[in-house]
Amino acid sequence: MPDLSGKVAIVTGCASGIGAAAVRRFVADGAKVLGTDMDETRGAALCAETGALFAVQDVSDRAAWPQIVARAVEAFGRLDILINNAGMVSGAGIGDLDDDAMFAAWDRVLAVNLTGTMAGCRAAIAAMRDNPGGAKGAIINIASTTAIAPLPTDVGYSASKGAVRVLSKSVATWCAQHQLDIRCNTVIPGATMTGILEAAEQQTPGLIAAVAKTSPLNRLADPAETAAAIAFLASDECPFMTGAEMVVDGAALSIHPGF
Template structure:
């Protein structure tokens, strides 16, 4: 059984991408509150202020630049001695249907949402295998309910998040079969109060209310609610949980389509 005395993530080291706002910012705050050392990354330099307020480190990172991932992970290991947690949160929406999507928009969405996630997992596993005391770690990838129930107006986003779901399962099975003590799970958020949604609301007034109504709870999730689920998956409280997807969607996906 795991030792649950003290803060649940004490002595653990985490990397959180997309930390400047929304779920990423909430996750940095939650993991720090739970005792972890955290390196937050983002292309947006506003992430530095988010990290500074809770005593986390910050680095500017474009997750789609796969060549930089080993140095990002290596810097975390050099600073803190190990890597225990990776939260692949950085992502973008495309807001284009199959008839409207361009090659450039498709490639950008996939480069960030799936190639960046893959590269982060690859670099993290290499580090986690070498942790003092033996291989150990937890990877949490952020998918979306749009990977389960697709949106017709965002083909690149939905399909890339669907790829994140299956990538997560493939990594979990690989690590298990190789004997690594590295778990990989996905969080599937529903309608959440994020910067992406706020910007979309500016272009389409009323969107947030419409999105909130898709949940039987009839509200948006606070990013801190999703961060709490991430902290659980990052902890030692669920050692048998890998290859899973945890819905944090206010029962959105539980509703029968006829109701």
């Protein structure tokens, strides 16, 4: 089990699903955690239950990011880990909506999934550079298998997650070239039983059953299984892993589509 004792982490989208599982896992592994979410009721409850701090945050509000990071540093004295996990679907294929609705959906999903992730990286690096004892940190951005095999039913979600993969590599290499011991990696979850999939099911009935079958394991992931990969990348177990991707998809992308 990765040792996160004494490490300080921010987990966005902590109220539900993978974010909630990451908060539970990080606290269990010894980290001090600031969870954030737009959903104050559920986010605060999860954090109170686990012993984490909570802050309300819309990750797309870039001006608020430095304050969120400052909150963790004020409370715990440093920032070691950022998990850019908050995300949403938009539920529209390229020709599905009229222009006004299409571009509104596109702008929002990119603002949350992509700009929110970029703004988080930027604010976290500024704090991690100034950590007591020298620059050190680990950022994990949550993409999706739709970044590799996109959904025709959600162009904005798929495009935003594709961009997150490349964003992570640019961040990783910038930090390395600036001699900063700050790693940035991407976790690529496959179908995981969480709220986002329930929302997608409402827009595309039958989606959950269909995606469960895409894994040769013939099931969805439990969010705790994804959180385990996140905890490994956040720990000091893998200092040469940066700019890397960890796929947690039950081999869904590893099998020929005919089998």
